[in-house]
Amino acid sequence: MILRISLKRAIVALLGLGVLGMLFAWSGAMKISASSGHWRITDWFLHWTMRNSVRTYAWLDAPPDPLDDEGLVSAAGHFRQACQVCHGAPGVRPSPVMQQATPPAPDLARTAGEWRDRELFWIIRHGVKFTGMPAWAAADRPDEVRRMTAFVRRLPHMTAAQYQALTQAGEEGRLPGVAPATLSACTSCHGVDGRGREQSDIPVLAGQSAAYLVASMRQYVSGKRSSAVMQTALATTGREDMARLATYFSAMPGLANIATTRSSPGLDRFGQPLPACSNCHAVGKAAPILAGQKPGYLAARLRLWQQDDNVIDARLPPDTMAMIARRIPVDQIDELARTVAQSGSD
Known part of the structure; x- marks a missing residue:
């Protein structure tokens, strides 16, 4: 007996296989438990596909x-x-x-x-x-x-x-009311002195405004500021702990001391003062203290603002720093960051 394969029979056969597959899935007979593992050929095929x-x-x-x-x-x-x-x-x-x-x-x-x-x-x-x-x-x-x-x-x-x-910054400090693991999640990167362990991508926290530090932590948790590293580190940190941590790092010798002992606001590439930065980024202002901050970190922040596709200049309230950053020529970012970080130096 010769079975002729026609287009109609092929379609019917494929539909039948599809129905059988759906019935098998509906029955729940297939084990999806992790303990059952995969067949060897299934494991090989999945890994082969993934690697490709x-x-x-x-x-x-x-x-x-x-x-x-x-x-x-x-x-x-x-x-x-x-x-x-x-x-x-x-x-x-x-x-x-x-x-x-x-x-x-x-x-x-x-x-x-x-x-x-x-x-x-x-x-x-x-x-x-x-x-x-x-x-x-x-x-x-x-x-x-x-x-x-x-x-x-x-x-x-x-x-x-x-x-x-x-992964460890040395001898850990103690902060009343804050679990050692929570404090360690900060100091392992930022250092027990809050100065960032000499890493260019980690900002100095010591002497920074406590209000700014709290606001930053809340923005990371909410997703307004983007960082997988910071969002993970703060995932289980409550508001009271954030306040304690901010006070702890703010009280350390650091940025505030540098900013208040310097007299000049820093000069741009033409030898002119930088009022756009110094008017806001000073001790006692709502914006963060920048004098003494790491130039590499400041430059990276400016570049991130420039690359933010979600920034809309007409947004109310406007994202002031993003608007400013997007107007800075790319080839001037590093020089500007160095100048601002060194602002006030005599």
Whole structure:
């Protein structure tokens, strides 16, 4: 008997298979529990597909220079708080609970070397579907992703002592009413002295206005200010703790002392004063103190404002700093940041 395959029969057969598939899914007979795992061929196919997809989209979407080795402390602090529990770290095993996921998160201290730099950047920024790997929490902060990519790249060759040095600022201080872990989430990056552990991407908090620090923390929590690192660090910090932390760092010797001991407002490239900055960014003003702040951090903030697609000049109330930043020529940002940071120096 010869069965002739016609277009009509092929369509009917495909529809029948589709109906059977839907009935099977509706029945609940398929196990989706993590404990059941995957068949070997399923596991191979999913990983093969994922690797092919990462390779393709990393080539299309990732920058050719995805590493920033100058911000390892902030990346390490975020890794300790958000990633270590699943992926482990030098001298720290992954959580046994998280290793019961399907698929289990890879130990990056052993497996990060299997990926190219651009592939690591793409995975960290976009995550991976159907796994526990999330996308970066701040989609508009590729600078944070670059720092994390550089940190993950170093993990296979990093010792436990080196990891500890990056994630701990030394002897921790004490702050009445604030849990040690909450304070540590701040000082591990900002330092026990509030000066940012000599990292260009971490701002000086010591001597900064307490009101400004509280406002900044609230903006990070609400998402008005974008940073996956800060949003994670402040995720469980309540308003009372924010106030205590702001008072704690504000009282340290730092920016306020520098600003009040300097007499001149700083000069622009033509030798003229910078009233647009100094009129607002001074001790006692609502805007943050900038004298003594790190030039690299100030320049990065200006560039982020320039790149913000959500800024609308006609918005009420207007986003003043974004409007100002977008009017600064790109090739003058670094010079302006250095000048403002050094403002008041004799």
